[in-house]
Amino acid sequence: MIETVDVWFTYPDGTTALRGVSLRIKDGESVAIMGENGAGKTTLVKHFNGLLKPEKGTVLVDGIDTRDTSVANLAKKVGLVFQNPDHQLFSSTVEEEVMFALKNLGFSREEIRDRVNWVLKFLDLEKYRERSPLSLSGGERKRVALASVLCVKPKILILDEPTIGQDAKQKRKLGNLLKKYQKEGNTVIVVTHDVEFASKYFKRIIVMAGGKIIADGPPNKVLTSLTILEESSLSPPQVTVLSYEIAKKVNAFPRDIVFFDELLQEIIARLRR
Amino acid sequence: MSYTMFSAFEFKRKDTYIHRLDPRTKMFMVIVFMVIALLFNNIIPLLITFIVTLIPISLAKSVKEWLNSLKGTTILLVFILVINSFVRDLNFAIAMVLRLMVLITAFSAFFLTTHPDDLAQALIQMKVPFDFAFALSMATRYVPTLAREAQTIMDAQMSRGLELQKGGLTQKIKNLIPLIIPLIVNSVRRALSIAESLESRAFGAIKKRTYLYQLKLKKSDALFIIFLTSYLLLMIYIKIHFPFTIWMEWKFPL
Numbered sequence: 001m002i003e004t005v006d007v008w009f010t011y012p013d014g015t016t017a018l019r020g021v022s023l024r025i026k027d028g029e030s031v032a033i034m035g036e037n038g039a040g041k042t043t044l045v046k047h048f049n050g051l052l053k054p055e056k057g058t059v060l061v062d063g064i065d066t067r068d069t070s071v072a073n074l075a076k077k078v079g080l081v082f083q084n085p086d087h088q089l090f091s092s093t094v095e096e097e098v099m100f101a102l103k104n105l106g107f108s109r110e111e112i113r114d115r116v117n118w119v120l121k122f123l124d125l126e127k128y129r130e131r132s133p134l135s136l137s138g139g140e141r142k143r144v145a146l147a148s149v150l151c152v153k154p155k156i157l158i159l160d161e162p163t164i165g166q167d168a169k170q171k172r173k174l175g176n177l178l179k180k181y182q183k184e185g186n187t188v189i190v191v192t193h194d195v196e197f198a199s200k201y202f203k204r205i206i207v208m209a210g211g212k213i214i215a216d217g218p219p220n221k222v223l224t225s226l227t228i229l230e231e232s233s234l235s236p237p238q239v240t241v242l243s244y245e246i247a248k249k250v251n252a253f254p255r256d257i258v259f260f261d262e263l264l265q266e267i268i269a270r271l272r273r
Numbered sequence: 274m275s276y277t278m279f280s281a282f283e284f285k286r287k288d289t290y291i292h293r294l295d296p297r298t299k300m301f302m303v304i305v306f307m308v309i310a311l312l313f314n315n316i317i318p319l320l321i322t323f324i325v326t327l328i329p330i331s332l333a334k335s336v337k338e339w340l341n342s343l344k345g346t347t348i349l350l351v352f353i354l355v356i357n358s359f360v361r362d363l364n365f366a367i368a369m370v371l372r373l374m375v376l377i378t379a380f381s382a383f384f385l386t387t388h389p390d391d392l393a394q395a396l397i398q399m400k401v402p403f404d405f406a407f408a409l410s411m412a413t414r415y416v417p418t419l420a421r422e423a424q425t426i427m428d429a430q431m432s433r434g435l436e437l438q439k440g441g442l443t444q445k446i447k448n449l450i451p452l453i454i455p456l457i458v459n460s461v462r463r464a465l466s467i468a469e470s471l472e473s474r475a476f477g478a479i480k481k482r483t484y485l486y487q488l489k490l491k492k493s494d495a496l497f498i499i500f501l502t503s504y505l506l507l508m509i510y511i512k513i514h515f516p517f518t519i520w521m522e523w524k525f526p527l
Contacts, residue, residue: 012341046428049432051428051431051432070436071431071432072431072434072435072436075431075432075433075434076434079432080432082425082428082429082432084425086455086458086459086462087422087425087426087429087455087459088426088429088430088433088451088455089455089458090450090451090454090455090458100433100435100451101433101434104433104434104435104436105434134458148433149432149433152434
């Protein structure tokens with residue numbers, strides 16, 4: 001479980017990125033953190049694995065204050081995948097790249113072999129095992145970066161902007177993989193601008209603006225509120241836009257729809273009446 | 274750590290007397306302070322010079338940024354102090370620390386207040402070929418970008434359990450590989466894409482360029498140059514007539 005209590009953070013150049021963030025993420029949740037550029041999303045998740053320590057307030061991971069432990073120690077529990085894979089790929093083969101974290105965290109030889117096999121299969125990267133990660137395409141590099149963190153099987157997996165540069169098919173695959181990983185009892189947190197992706201695969205949406213949390217709740221509460229969306233420079237999901245347009249013409253048509261199936265059933269129900 | 278150190282040399286847009294000075298005047302400033310710093314190895318004249326270098330820093334309202342630059346070099350300063358204390362004596366060591374502080378302050382006053390484009394323009398007007406001037410201003414422009422990137426890479430690898438401080442000397446050097454390789458790869462990639470975007474905007478199509486802005490020395494520049502020159506002459510005078518200014522050779526009684 002991650003718990004933050006009134007967390008404030010200011011960068012050395014003087015910009016205050018977090019202004020009193022308090023939240024609680026329980027084990028097994030799936031959370032999307034959204035908001036405009038500079039809202040403090042990345043700064044917040046860097047607090048979850050101890051890369052940044054709060055200037056005021058506390059961050060507790062499973063009850064342990066991140067100030068009292070090291071990033072390497074937390075890395076066993078909290079996996080953070082960075083936005084740009086080129087900031088971490090350095091090995092000569094994909095296999096070695098994945099082994100890096102496992103070696104650092106002191107896993108046994110057999111354990112390393114098993115986990116590498118598992119993660120390459122899980123992310124459909126087996127065919128690239130012997131390839132240089134630098135020679136792969138952008139989307140594939142992103143998947144290798146994910147593999148290099150996921151191999152640790154962290155209880156809490158955090159991804160910063162995982163959908164950037166991914167085509168529709170890859171996005172769907174990624175969404176389903178994350179869902180699968182979460183179903184196994186793990187917490188999955190993403191930072192994203194992608195409203196469709198967030199509403200489709202995540203049960204809890206946290207919206208940030210100006211270093212504060214301005215909304216926190218299920219997609220059909222958060223992503224259908226025009227005031228919240230306006231304040232955070234997000235555009236509503238296409239399904240929501242459509243239901244808003246219908247509601248203008250049809251009496252008492254619900255406006256809090258984010259899922260396609262929901263909209264379809266609503267329309268069919270009305271047609272049958 | 275690395276980030277704060279580099280931010281101390283990064284141009285910050287402000288509107289002050291020093292910021293408005295011609296880059297050539299500020300280059301002269303750096304040279305004057307450099308000459309004086311190398312001229313002396315006694316505590317008093319270096320201390321005075323150090324205090325004088327604080328004038329442009331405070332006029333530029335950049336004390337905070339400058340303090341960051343000193344903070345970033347603390348390890349180096351302590352290293353110099355310790356080594357010189359062993360090799361020579363404490364007085365010489367303190368003088369050497371002051372000398373480095375004068376140099377850091379002068380350079381940080383220059384880079385904090387000079388836009389890379391203005392630096393390039395100054396060089397061009399000093400008859401440096403455009404390509405070189407442009408390359409230099411690009412290099413200065415990318416120092417903070419590179420520093421920020423290094424920080425991100427470090428964060429990313431630490432998230433994968435890398436511990437930089439772990440192990441003996443060889444292990445510590447090995448620990449740097451996951452940082453250096455992505456940094457080099459990204460720099461090369463970036464250089465290639467910069468080259469492409471330069472070419473797509475017809476870089477080098479015309480041999481003789483014209484310039485929108487021309488730098489001109491103003492009255493305020495003249496004033497600053499007079500101040501610097503008189504200070505330089507005074508210090509040279511003191512250096513030559515050391516017997517008359519014996520207090521300049523004051524040392525800590527050891």
